[in-house]
Amino acid sequence: MPAFRRGRHRGHLSGKEVLIAGTNISISILTLLLLPIIQATQNRDGAALQAKLDELIKTNGEARDALIGLEAKGEKEIERMRPDPHKAKAPPSLRSV
Numbered sequence: 770m771p772a773f774r775r776g777r778h779r780g781h782l783s784g785k786e787v788l789i790a791g792t793n794i795s796i797s798i799l800t801l802l803l804l805p806i807i808q809a810t811q812n813r814d815g816a817a818l819q820a821k822l823d824e825l826i827k828t829n830g831e832a833r834d835a836l837i838g839l840e841a842k843g844e845k846e847i848e849r850m851r852p853d854p855h856k857a858k859a860p861p862s863l864r865s866v
Contacts, residue, residue, distance in 0.1 A: 782790065819840065826832040839847055 823837055826836055839850065
């Protein structure tokens with residue numbers, strides 16, 4: 770018996786395979802449509818958080834002005850500017866009176 774007469778023919782999909790392929794395509798399209806929305810939300814949240822942190826830095830008399838805009842610097846420079854946790858002192862609200 771020739772090979773093409775046995776079982777399924779190459780290129781034909783069963784009902785389950787069509788459903789799975791359609792589902793995969795649908796998920797891919799949905800992902801591509803939602804990606805810009807998710808990114809815009811994350812960017813907005815990040816900008817709001819950055820504005821809040823900048824305001825806190827401005828109002829704290831002990832804060833260093835060099836920390837404003839630090840997100841634009843490289844990772845090594847950011848690590849260099851971080852305070853040493855062993856030398857950190859307690860915030861004024863936690864200090865004993």
